Amino acid sequence: MLPHRTRSFICLLSGLFLVGLSRITAYAQFQRVGGNPFEPPAATLHYARNRDYHVEHLQLVFIVHPDTHSAEGTVTHTLAPLRDGLSTIVLDAGANLQIKDCTLDGAPVTFEHNGDKLILHAPSPLQRGKYVKVSVHYIMPSGTVGGGANGVGGFKWIDPTPSDPHRAPGFWTQGETDTNRNWVPCYDYPNDKCTSETIVTVPDTWTVIGNGQEGPVTEDKAHHTKTFRWIMNQPHSTYLLSLVGGELDVYRTHWGKTPLLYVTPKGQGALAPYSFSDTPDMLSFYSQLLDFKYPWPKYAEDAVYDFPGGMENVSATTLGNIALTDPRAGLVRTDSLTAHELAHQWFGDTVTCKDWGNIWLNEGFATFMQMLYTRHRFGEEEWQADKEGALQSYLREANRYLRPLSTKLYSNPDVLFDSTTYSKGALVLEMLRDQLGQDNLFRGLHHYLEVYKFRPVDSHDLMEAITDETGINVEPFFDQWVYKPGHPVLQMSWHYDPQSATVQITVKQLQDTSRGVPIFHMPITFGLIYPDRSSSDRLQRVTENCDQAEQEFSIPETAAPAAVLLDPDHELIKQMETPKWSEAEAKAILLYAPDYVDRLEAARQIVAQPGGLTAEREQLFIQALKSEPAWRVASFLLRQLGNLKDPALRSLFLQQTESKQPERVAAAFEALSQLPADAATLNLLHREAISDTAPYVAVGGALNALAKLAPAQNLDVFRHQIEAKTPRDQLAYIAVNALAEAHVDAAGPLLLEAAGPSHFYFTRLAAIRALGHLDRSDSSVSKGLANLLSDSNPQIQQSVIEALQERGDKSVTPVLQAFETQTSDPKLKQAAEDAIANLKRGD
Incomplete structure (x- = not known):
């Protein structure tokens, strides 16, 4: 499941437009406030649940009643006791359910329903290994039962709302961690797996998407209903059982012989082909990287209302329709979310954590694989941004608490869906890849999948599989990074010794070791920058072993470097104070550091120098801008140069508007808006701002620039974009806010139109606020x-x-x-x- 990560976009997220800030992320991860849920008294020990039986198959017959927000079901479990003499069968069944009757091999049995436990009494002791059929007939009354890792687990009805009266009706389910019991009695813990079949009856205008292979659809014309069948012949944990139903658009395609279904609410189907366009490439990328083909009979991506992120239900991911996008969004903005959820079909669904204390085996892996896909699809900068976003997310959380990745000490399973699980988990796997090499790691992961496919696993299983396949004992690595809490807190100093012709580097590990955080044993790389050398020799990487609280390293070099970076490729999970570089160091880092994060920090430190952006620094920024590949750094440089309000820079800014990076183009428009208006610039901005094909980020940048330079003269442009039909009113929202900043009284009629009921809720609110100031x-x-x-x-x-x-x-x-x-x-x-x-x- 997901909340995830850091790529620029314009989208609506949790009711707010976020411009150029972050990509959509998997849903259950969230920043918590409050105390430490991983220490007593809040935390207690949790072990994998004891099992009395193994469920071989689950069949659900489910009749949905939308008019009363209720449903009726009969679930039949084919199960075998694990011990002789079993006399009671305990199922998880939400307290909200009304149990009507229960049978054992077709014969009625007595039962008790206490809280969320359903206890069936067998008429005689059951025999170990002998399969029986246990059926439960029940009613799910009206109402939504919350809970789970995102607070909205169980069964969710979709209805029109005051802010969106035209939304198509329907429902979705969400089982992680233990909320499927709220709509179907089952064994609701991940350490057992079963096959499944769902038979669901809904109104005849509805469609139902479930797990596995699609069966025949039957229609009852007399009652105006349809019945959908979904059959999953491979075993899976029951929290991955799911249904999505309602008035839906379904776009069908395929990857090889595997059917692909792209599902949206009715009326939004046009967004599906692009939003999920990279799914076939993701399937190929993951299957080839792992040498383990996608294992399920189909893959559906179900975009629904009100779903907070994404959930990796087996063969049928559910995600919020807020993720839907179109080509004008620039990069495929759904990819962070869809790549994460698809990766779960291997890590989380094929192999599943046997207890929630090992949830990093699901979520850390999905985040890691998503990062690798980001690099494959979008390049180095976006991959670096993903890693940096993950690191900062984890470090923010680490200010509140530290815990091992794999732990049995926690207050409840839902607190485990934190940045340690997602972000640190992914970065630990990145470090393991760096240390073992990609080929070795993925041979080990292939072995892990083959040995444990369709089985529950724990961290020890992963460690043994990698060790067995590669011959490299990864226990020391797991001992530090998986079974112990924390991370290294590093401090570095350096100087050049001309007498010995060495660069002398001191590294200190400053982390508090009093509560289980170790002194880490790790390879550490230094990057020595020599600006005057050839391009291939400008950055010298030297790797040493660091295993002490304080350690000195001597690196032979014939000359002093202009700067030294610790971990220049940002491979380590580490915490460091922001280095205070000299201006000479910052200059070298801005021009030659390999990771954009360091180049951006160097630019910030140069601007903060006494005197600000002097003429010499201005020339440095111009030089850096012309060679800078990363839009994040380029945008910062452009804004700083724009603040100079120097008309001599106009040609440079105009040149930057020709970039293929829409965020860079938007920053160039912002820089141009700082200069006196001229006809050529206004024509360019008008042409871009009124475009029906340019990326939203670039159009938004042009609208904002026009609002600064000549808003009253370009009301036709703002009217065009307010009336434009874009997903979630993106351009209308930007246009309204640009006019609000400009305080153009003549825009009153436009803003009144934007405040009307035909517009998206947040566009309306922005327009109403703007009207208050006219x-x-x-x-x-x-x-x-x-x-x-x-x-x-x-x-x-x-x-x-x-x-x-x-x-x-x-x-x-x-x-x-x-x-x-x-x-x-x-x-x-x-x-x-x-x-x-x-x-x-x-x-």
Whole structure:
């Protein structure tokens, strides 16, 4: 499952537009606040659950009743006792379920339903290894039961909402960690695996996507229903059982002979082919890298409303439809999420952690594989950004607590879905790849998958599989990085000794070792930068073994380097204070460091030098910009150069607008907006801002630049993009915010249009806020706002009240008084009363 990582995009995430900040990530990872859930008294020891029986097969017959938000089911487990004399069979069954009757091999049995446990009493002791059929007939009443790693586990109904009244109805399920029991009684723990079949009846306008191979669909015309069958013949843990149903668009294609289904809510199907366009390449990349072909009979990617990220249900990933995108988004913005979830089909589904304390074997691996796909598909900078994002996410969490990757000490399973599991887990595997070499690591992972396919695993199984296949004992590595908490906290100093012709480097490990964090034994690489040497010799990498709290290294060199970097390729999980480089060091690092993170930090330190961006530093930035491959660094350089407001730089900025990196182009537009407007620049910005094909980031940059330089003269451009049909109103939202910053009174009609019900909720809110700051004497704006009080969405009504109060137009007082009298919402009533009082006072 996922929340994930760091690539620029414009998208709607959790109700906010985020411009150029991060990529979508797998859902259950989140930054927690509060105490340490991995220390007593909150934490207790958790071992893998004892099993009384093995479930061979689960069959579910499920009838969905959307009109009452309820369902009726009969689940049959084919199971065999693991010990002789078993007299009670205990299933997990949510307290919300109403158990109607239970049978054993077709004969009724007595049962008890206590909390979330269903206890069936066999009429006589059962024999070890002899299969029996246990059936439970039950009702799932109306209501959504939460819980799980993201707080919305179990069964979720999808309905129209005030902010989205046209959304297609449906439902989805979510089982991790232990919430499938809320809609189907089952053995709800990952240390057993079974095959499954789901037979689901829904209204005849609906479609159902389940696990495994698609069976025949039957229709009951008399009752206006359809019944869908999904059959999974390979065993899987029951938390990976899933159903997605509703009014759906289904785009079908294939990877070789494997069917692929790209599923969206009705009306959003046009976004599916591009959003999931890299899925076949991902399947090939992972299958070849692991020498282990995708193991399931089909793969579906189900985009649904209200799903917070993604979940790797076996052969049928569920993800939020917020991830859907189109080619104008630049890079395939869904790839971080879809690559993570697809990787789980090997790590998490084919091999599954046998207890939740080893969840890093699922999530750390999926994040690691997703990073490798990022490098394969999008190149070095995006891979470096993924690694840096993971490191910083983990270090932020490490400020609150440290824990081993594999642990039995925690408060509840859901707290394990943290940055240690996702981010540190992925980076540990990156380090293992660096130390073993890619070929050795992936031979070991192939062996791991072959030996343990369709079985539960723990960290020791992984360690043994890699060791057995490669002959390299990885126990010391696992002992430090998997079974112990923490990371090295490093400090480095260096100087050049001309007498011995050596670079003298001192490294200290400063981590607190009093609570189990070790002094790490690790290879450590130094990067020595020599700007005057040929391009192939400018960066000298020297690797040494570091295994002491303080250690000195002598590196023979005939001359002093301009700078020395510890871990120049950012291979280590480490914490260091931001180095304070001299200006000469920072210059060398800006021009020649291999990782963009160091180049960006060097640029920041140069700008922060006394005197700011002097003429000499300006020339350095121009030199760096012309050769800089990373858009993140280039954008910073462009913004700093733009702040100089130097017309002589116009040609450089115009040259940068021709880049194929849309984020770089947007930064160039921002730099141009700092210069006096000229006809050529305005024409360029107008052409880009009104484009129906250019990337959203570039169009947004042009809109923002026009809003600074000549907003009133380009209202046609803003109208065009406000009226444009883009996913989640992306360009309309940007255009509205650009106009809000410009405070253009003539934009009132445009903003009123954007505030109307045909627009996306957050675009409407932004437009309403902007209208509150326009010319107070324009009564048409106040009247238009007042008309929006009839909207059915209370958040829109609240925003309108605030905007009317901001405008101070007393003529709307009667409208507010009528609204205050009519509304039954106490919060809105109070807001209207406050606004009326403030208007009367003249506030």
